[in-house]
Amino acid sequence: MELIEFITQKVNFTEQECQEINEAFHTETYNKGALLIKSGSYSDRIFFIEQGLVRIFYYKEDKDITQFFSDQGTFTASLSSFTDGKPEPYGWEVLEPTTVRVIAYKDLQNLFTRIPMLQQVFLYVCFDLINMFSLKLESIQFQTAEQRYTAMMETYPGILLRVPLGHIASYLGITQQTLSVIRGRR
Numbered sequence: 001m002e003l004i005e006f007i008t009q010k011v012n013f014t015e016q017e018c019q020e021i022n023e024a025f026h027t028e029t030y031n032k033g034a035l036l037i038k039s040g041s042y043s044d045r046i047f048f049i050e051q052g053l054v055r056i057f058y059y060k061e062d063k064d065i066t067q068f069f070s071d072q073g074t075f076t077a078s079l080s081s082f083t084d085g086k087p088e089p090y091g092w093e094v095l096e097p098t099t100v101r102v103i104a105y106k107d108l109q110n111l112f113t114r115i116p117m118l119q120q121v122f123l124y125v126c127f128d129l130i131n132m133f134s135l136k137l138e139s140i141q142f143q144t145a146e147q148r149y150t151a152m153m154e155t156y157p158g159i160l161l162r163v164p165l166g167h168i169a170s171y172l173g174i175t176q177q178t179l180s181v182i183r184g185r186r
Helices: 003-010 015-024 079-084 105-114 118-142 145-155 165-172 176-184
Strands: 026-030 035-037 045-051 053-060 063-071 074-077 091-094 098-104
Touching: 003 015, 003 045, 003 118, 015 105, 045 053, 045 063, 045 105, 053 165, 063 074, 063 165, 074 118, 098 105, 105 118, 118 145, 145 165, 145 176, 165 176
Parallel strands: none
Antiparallel strands: 026 098, 035 091, 045 074, 045 098, 053 063, 053 091
């Protein structure tokens, strides 16, 4: 999904505003395996994933743990960097050829001044992110592994064809063996 298509689903903008927004975001492409953001680095950029898939992960005791996936048609950003000035604790790995639209936080703030209705789009994006974090926390606290798997399949349809099973298992907080058992029951 393209950036302008996404934002105009949320708010009506004039043609001129769409053009200005489109020009403010530049395009970057990444190959599978590239790091969009390195753990421990700073990033003041907001990404819209037009095509592809990004995995947000961390290391715990030398083990690679998947925290989230950011699929096409979504915004994502290192909140700890541009809001708190802290290094990003997660790595952001591109899992397939990916095209993103990118804007620096300060440039987005300037765009908000010129096109105030754009703030409404980002309010929707923030609500979606809060909901995503809430659902992930709820799933860890209250759902069985099989329920987490079912919820993941609803949130990320087709993910089994796009992501190594080890990443899926770590996202669910289970072993690959448990994931195989769950998949075998279906």
